[in-house]
Amino acid sequence: MPMAGDEIATLIKAGIPDAEVEMTDLAGDGDHWSARVTAASFAGLSRVKQHQAVYAALGGRMGGVLHALQLTTAVPK
Amino acid sequence: MTDDAQARIDAVVKNNPVVLFMKGTPLFPQCGFSSRAVAILERLGADFESVDVLQDQGVRQGIKAYSDWPTIPQLYVGGEFVGGSDIMMEMYESGELAELFQDAGLSKAAE
Numbered sequence: 001m002p003m004a005g006d007e008i009a010t011l012i013k014a015g016i017p018d019a020e021v022e023m024t025d026l027a028g029d030g031d032h033w034s035a036r037v038t039a040a041s042f043a044g045l046s047r048v049k050q051h052q053a054v055y056a057a058l059g060g061r062m063g064g065v066l067h068a069l070q071l072t073t074a075v076p077k
Numbered sequence: 078m079t080d081d082a083q084a085r086i087d088a089v090v091k092n093n094p095v096v097l098f099m100k101g102t103p104l105f106p107q108c109g110f111s112s113r114a115v116a117i118l119e120r121l122g123a124d125f126e127s128v129d130v131l132q133d134q135g136v137r138q139g140i141k142a143y144s145d146w147p148t149i150p151q152l153y154v155g156g157e158f159v160g161g162s163d164i165m166m167e168m169y170e171s172g173e174l175a176e177l178f179q180d181a182g183l184s185k186a187a188e
Binding site: 047048051052055060062063064068070071072 | 109111141145146147148149158159160161162163168169
């Protein structure tokens, strides 16, 4: 069962309260998402740690119900 | 996830300068993300060892715990986890990945 973009963004924001999340439906099928997550709390973290923070917020769904999430993380400029 | 799988993963990671854990093989990737990871490594002219996780359920599950990373592909350089396909793409575009291979003396004839 695909996850809705809003649902993904809500989970990320619940886990990373200062995150700005921008979702893009890559294939137009509501199943292949791209998320751009910007958060001041990412400052000083490696990319791997930033991605891990997002995956942690998604609580184990990544790689499961969420197969295809293209993820970009950044610190606000 | 068995200790045996963890030991096998650890051996592959430690004994090869560049390892890509992927779905399928470089010639026949079975997933778009794995395909993208292979394309990046080939573009950089990096020699790499690949492990098809679809051939080994122990490794397929174990690799996720190994680096606390939920998805495949996963790239390791010099025994260190570098990232998945999104991080590889970002590092490729910024030139960091080429630098990483150069620093490690791994790229063939840098252009």
